[in-house]
Amino acid sequence: MTEPIIAIRDVHKWYSGVHALKGVDIDIRPGELVGLIGDNGAGKSTLIKILSGVTRPDQGQVLIDGQTVDLKSPKSAMRLGIETVYQYNSMVPTMSVARNLFIGREPLRFSLFGIGLMNQAKMRHDSIRAIADVDLHLRSPDALVGELSGGQRQGVAIARAMYFKSRVLILDEPTNHLSVKETTKVLGFVSGLKAQMITGIFISHNLHHVFSSCERIIAMARGKVVLDKPTDRTSMEEVQELM
Helix, strand or coil: CCCCCEEEEEEEEEECCEEEEEEEEEEECCCCEEEEECCCCCCHHHHHHHHCCCCCCCEEEEEECCEEECCCCHHHHHHCCEEEECCCCCCCCCCEHHHHHHCCCCCECCCECCECCECHHHHHHHHHHHHHHCCCCCCCCCCEHHHCCHHHHHHHHHHHHHHCCCCEEEEECCCCCCCHHHHHHHHHHHHCCHHHCCEEEEECCCHHHHHHHCCEEEEEECCEEEEEEEHHHCCHHHHHHHC
16 A cells, blocks of 8 residues: 555544544545545534644644644645645635736745745746646636636636645635536546646535545544545445435
8 A cells, every 4th residue: 555645643623612623534645536525514624724734733643755744834734735725715816817826936037035026927938838737728827817717716726736746735615606517627627636646635515526526535524534435435325324
């Protein structure tokens, strides 16, 4: 068996007396596309916040490549190759596609003590290539993200993760409130992660989307993992019953 890229060991989290995570143990292996599902309050959002560096566990460990890590901020998670795509707030609508793709990691024409002029030409050139790599066709890298459809925004966010060679991409409800056509497109982006050698964690309430895209299902309920099986060894009925 390949060593897990992410190992979660006996993780607990409390919020004002509420035991949100109760001894969670999960292994996620390189190149896997894992579906994480559960009703509201199941603990999946808390778990994702821990993996993306938004919050820290009160007990237990997170290991990357077998080494215990302290994910104390989203930047620390990103430095380790973990990128999170949220439903709406991963893009700045008043900025261009190119600016959004490089936000926080802008290339500089020169730098003096970390301060310098952004290399706008490189950002435009590389953003065109990055969005083409996910088969996303936009009229210009200068288009404002606020003018894009929901599916196109998700495509830009996924292109950003691929451009920066993220090792793990967490997709938090990426198909919520999208049209059928846009949903199909986003599911295509998700299915393409494996070919890019990116490990994917796909969070969704929609069992049909998870079963059609993921090779493994992890279901949570009441702060615990209640099912962890390959997709072809379980069923929607079993998952729904355990949840």
